[in-house]
Amino acid sequence: xxxxxxxxxxxxxxxxxxxxxxxxxxxxxxxxxxxxxxxxxxxxxxxxxxxxxxxxxxxxxxxxxxxxxxxxxxxxxxxxxxxxxxxxxxxxxxxxxxxxxxxxxxxxxxxxxxxxxxxxxxxxxxxxxxxxxxxxxxxxxxxxxxxxxxxxxxxxxxxxxxxxxxxxxxxxxxxxxxxxxxxxxxxxxxxxxxxxxxxxxxxxxxxxxxxxxxxxxxxxxxxxxxxxxxxxxxxxxxxxxxxxxxxxxxxxxxxxxxxxxxxxxxxxxxxxxxxxxxxxxxxxxxxxxxxxxxxxxxxxxxxxxxxxxxxxxxxxxxxxxxxxxxxxxxxxxxxxxxxxxxxxxxxxxxxxxxxxxxxxxxxxxxxxxxxxxxxxxxxxxxxxxxxxxxxxxxxxxxxxxxxxxxxxxxxxxxxxxxxxxxxxxxxxxxxxxxxxxxxxxxxxxxxxxxxxxxxxxx
Ligand code: ADP
Numbered sequence: 500x501x502x503x504x505x506x507x508x509x510x511x512x513x514x515x516x517x518x519x520x521x522x523x524x525x526x527x528x529x530x531x532x533x534x535x536x537x538x539x540x541x542x543x544x545x546x547x548x549x550x551x552x553x554x555x556x557x558x559x560x561x562x563x564x565x566x567x568x569x570x571x572x573x574x575x576x577x578x579x580x581x582x583x584x585x586x587x588x589x590x591x592x593x594x595x596x597x598x599x600x601x602x603x604x605x606x607x608x609x610x611x612x613x614x615x616x617x618x619x620x621x622x623x624x625x626x627x628x629x630x631x632x633x634x635x636x637x638x639x640x641x642x643x644x645x646x647x648x649x650x651x652x653x654x655x656x657x658x659x660x661x662x663x664x665x666x667x668x669x670x671x672x673x674x675x676x677x678x679x680x681x682x683x684x685x686x687x688x689x690x691x692x693x694x695x696x697x698x699x700x701x702x703x704x705x706x707x708x709x710x711x712x713x714x715x716x717x718x719x720x721x722x723x724x725x726x727x728x729x730x731x732x733x734x735x736x737x738x739x740x741x742x743x744x745x746x747x748x749x750x751x752x753x754x755x756x757x758x759x760x761x762x763x764x765x766x767x768x769x770x771x772x773x774x775x776x777x778x779x780x781x782x783x784x785x786x787x788x789x790x791x792x793x794x795x796x797x798x799x800x801x802x803x804x805x806x807x808x809x810x811x812x813x814x815x816x817x818x819x820x821x822x823x824x825x826x827x828x829x830x831x832x833x834x835x836x837x838x839x840x841x842x843x844x845x846x847x848x849x850x851x852x853x854x855x856x857x858x859x860x861x862x863x864x865x866x867x868x869x870x871x872x873x874x875x876x877x878x879x880x881x882x883x884x885x886x887x888x889x890x891x892x893x894x895x896x897x898x899x900x901x902x903x904x905x906x907x908x909x910x911x912x913x914x915x916x917x918x919x920x921x922x923x924x925x926x927x928x929x930x931x932x933x934x935x936x937x938x939x940x941x942x943x944x945x946x947x948x949x950x951x952x953x954x955x956x957x
Pocket of ligand 1: 860861864888890891892893901906907908909919920921922923924925948
């Protein structure tokens with residue numbers, strides 16, 4: 500304790516055994532010593548680990564001791580009273596210890612790859628991490644004059660041209676503001692402004708069900724340039740491959756069909772040609788679905804061109820389109836269109852595609868002599884479309900997964916010819932989400948399924 504340094508004594512008999520004494524120092528005061536007797540496996544490089552441990556131990560001891568101590572005047576004003584100098588010293592020590600421990604989180608955040616800033620509600624900056632200083636090109640002089648608004652000004656783009664409006668919206672709604680900012684030299688940053696809330700009284704910040712009030716803003720910038728480049732590369736590749744494949748597939752399709760009309764070919768060959776034609780049809784359909792999904796994923800949500808669409812009319816047209824396919828399986832299509840359905844803002848082509856696919860599936864995954872019901876329902880804020888069948892149904896464990904690309908459920912009794920792509924429902928989901936809507940499914944094996952989507956009313 501006098502030397503305030505670690506002392507190590509190796510055993511005479513064995514090199515890897517040692518007795519170690521470490522001072523426990525807190526706020527520059529040696530409050531005790533830790534004695535460790537290591538019987539085996541001691542290495543010199545363990546010394547720094549032990550020292551870090553002893554520093555933490557010293558802090559814990561001091562914290563516990565001070566918190567548990569019965570101070571005669573535990574209230575804060577007692578530190579201003581004339582009585583106890585010792586009291587004041589202890590409280591100062593406790594506060595010092597707590598502040599020091601809290602500074603760890605700030606130090607830790609300087610290691611984060613993201614740029615962070617914390618600002619009080621009046622815009623004063625409370626903390627800016629290393630990454631943010633670099634990204635915003637701030638020196639210590641700038642930092643002194645900087646506030647939240649000036650900081651965000653440094654990241655203005657065409658899309659994010661009035662930072663103050665974003666801040667106001669976050670304050671008003673309590674929801675985070677998120678956007679992607681594109682800069683020259685192909686740099687893309689994703690920005691998030693979050694309103695941090697803390698409990699009104701002394702409850703833990705991790706508790707749920709407590710009343711919280713706004714405390715500060717957390718600003719985060721993430722560099723997503725590499726991610727964006729990858730996405731673009733992937734999408735370019737998909738488009739290139741799809742277009743390259745489309746031409747040969749169309750030729751195979753066309754020529755195989757033409758050859759089936761030849762009279763001088765054997766029955767076997769005709770059968771093979773039929774298979775070639777069917778399989779190339781399937782490949783063409785997969786490609787077209789794949790391209791639709793890729794296109795939808797790529798496009799910005801604002802890019803879907805919306806106009807007033809009368810959903811009842813779309814349902815009518817889809818039902819007519821599928822009349823023939825349904826008849827082949829002796830399936831009855833029933834329309835239950837709600838009388839008063841206001842128009843929705845939508846891309847008519849895409850919505851038609853979504854409903855068509857749901858009806859197509861309902862017919863495909865139902866046995867003969869059943870029915871498919873298409874309903875339109877008006878809800879308070881939404882317009883809902885249900886497509887219901889009395890078909891094979893989908894096991895509960897699969898119901899989440901069917902919305903993923905290429906996911907297919909194997910149904911007993913499903914015709915081999917009806918092999919499909921597993922892309923359709925992911926396309927439907929993408930279309931509905933582009934319209935700020937939601938998709939859902941209810942299904943029971945052996946009884947049928949109900950696929951629904953809802954889109955906000957105009
Ligand atoms: P596909 O184009 O292969 O039909 P989807 O994405 O549309 O792909 O559907 C994925 C899987 O979900 C299908 O393989 C099918 O098993 C199941 N599925 C979709 N619709 C229904 C339905 N109405 N009834 C039963 N199963 C369905």
